[in-house]
Structures are given as structure tokens and as C-alpha cells.
Amino acid sequence: MKVIKELPLSILHSCKLSLISGTSKKILSKEKLPVVVSLTSIEPRLKTLHLVIKSLIKQEELPQKIILWLNNDLKPKVPKSLLKLQSSLFEIRYSELNCSHRKLIHTLDLFPNKIIVTCDDDLIYRKEWLSLLFKAHKKKPNVVIGNKTVHINHDASSNPLPFKNWRQPLNNIINPKSFLPIGAWGVLYPPNSLNQKVTDVELFLKLAPKADDLWFKAMSLLNKTNSIEAKEKAREPIPIIGSQKVSLKKDNIGKDKNTTQWINLSNHFNLASLILTK
Numbered sequence: 001m002k003v004i005k006e007l008p009l010s011i012l013h014s015c016k017l018s019l020i021s022g023t024s025k026k027i028l029s030k031e032k033l034p035v036v037v038s039l040t041s042i043e044p045r046l047k048t049l050h051l052v053i054k055s056l057i058k059q060e061e062l063p064q065k066i067i068l069w070l071n072n073d074l075k076p077k078v079p080k081s082l083l084k085l086q087s088s089l090f091e092i093r094y095s096e097l098n099c100s101h102r103k104l105i106h107t108l109d110l111f112p113n114k115i116i117v118t119c120d121d122d123l124i125y126r127k128e129w130l131s132l133l134f135k136a137h138k139k140k141p142n143v144v145i146g147n148k149t150v151h152i153n154h155d156a157s158s159n160p161l162p163f164k165n166w167r168q169p170l171n172n173i174i175n176p177k178s179f180l181p182i183g184a185w186g187v188l189y190p191p192n193s194l195n196q197k198v199t200d201v202e203l204f205l206k207l208a209p210k211a212d213d214l215w216f217k218a219m220s221l222l223n224k225t226n227s228i229e230a231k232e233k234a235r236e237p238i239p240i241i242g243s244q245k246v247s248l249k250k251d252n253i254g255k256d257k258n259t260t261q262w263i264n265l266s267n268h269f270n271l272a273s274l275i276l277t278k
Helices: 002-018 043-057 072-077 102-110 129-139 201-207 212-222 248-252 257-269 271-276
Strands: 032-040 062-071 090-095 115-118 144-146 149-151 179-181 187-189 227-229
Touching (some): 032 129, 043 062, 062 072, 090 102, 102 115, 115 129, 179 212, 201 212, 201 257
Parallel strands (some): 032 115, 062 090
């Protein structure tokens, strides 16, 4: 039912974005926020990815750079609709990795002292999306900020509950260390908010190969960085119809692999002690 309701809105915004140029002098000359926006994608979404990029280029306030990370094998398959958007603002880079973690880890290496905002590749972002995230950052400069979060809950024995029980704080008891930003709606990472292990490819492929959000949360906990949900946020991003047929969500949530991967991370790094210690 929700997909049917979203269809007219998705078609309308997709048509509007298809008509704009992403490389006009007016756009490229706009004053920029001190932010890098970083994302990744997969082959089934390449045909509609230009709509996502255009929604980022059409923000009220622009970032200094938008970087799209793709697997090396996709280089000959990138459509013209995406290639022609490349400019001083938007660039496509390639990686040997074939996992969603590449949306952030490579950009952290390139810009270790920059604010980095991640987003997804199957959503149209509202024009106020970036400016409101940056506004939230100025109020709370030392925390990771998500437009949407869940709350990691534990049982009486300090064991993490299944991911499906993370929607709200258990018994309405809020723990500031427990908020987990959901990447799809956008997450802002200030400089030095994540532990240096964040780029340890061998380790995250072992512990959380399909759960970049969980990996980044673990890395923030290791650096004693809290996460919060933005109080003032953009309207909900608009799904691009047909772009979500292939999704990690089906495995991570549908098959409860998020729970398994968080247990891996929690056991390896003793995360419960970091979250539950006052």
C-alpha cells in the first residue's frame, strides 16, 4: 500500500529532476558548506542513480564535494545520464571492494578532517536535507547525527535484543549511547568521530559484511562518540520506484542478519560494556 501511495510523488520528482542540468555555472558557483557527501551503489540501480545525484546537486546549500564510489567492474557500465553529471562538484571514483562500507571508508581516507555525510542510492533527497543536517551539526558538533535512528536495547543479562526490538527505547528508558543512525535517511559524521579501525577491511568483512550502519556505530562507540537523531529534519526522502528490488534490507531485517552481525561486533569489541556503563 505504501508503495502505491508513493508512486505519484516519485514520478513527479523524477520528472522534475530529469529536466535539470547538474553542471550549470550557476550551480557550480554557489557557496558551499564545509561538507563532503559520500555514497555508493550497485549495478541494478545505475539507471536511476542520476536522479539521486541530481537531488543532491539541487540542495538549497551544496556540499564542497559529492563522491560516488562504485566497484571497479562497473566502470564500463556507468550510463551517460550519470557520466555527464561529473564536474568540480560531483565525481565518480572506483574501489576494489564489493560492499556497502565503501560509501564512507574511502572518503574518510581522502578527507580525514572533513565533515562527511552519507546517503543512499535509491532515494530522492529533499532540497533542505543537507542544510538541516549541517544546522544540527553546528548545535552539536561532536556527535554523529542521523535523520532517523533506532535504539539498541539489551536484556537483563546485558545481551543485545533482536534488531526488531530496537524501534523504541525499552521500557521508555533512553540511553544516549544506544542510538543507532539509519544510513538511508542520511548520517553526518564529524571529523575524528570514528575509531581508526573503521577502515579495517578484513575485520568488517568478517564481523559485519552486510551491515555498514552497524559497523560505523561500533566504530563511534570505540571513540566514545554518541549518536543523536536530528530534531529538525528534512521531509522523508522519496523512494525511486523500481530501485529497491535488490536491497540489503531484505537480508539484514527480513532474515534478521542485523542481529547476528551486531552480536559479532558486540562480542568482538565488548560493546555492551561501552553502551551500558554510566
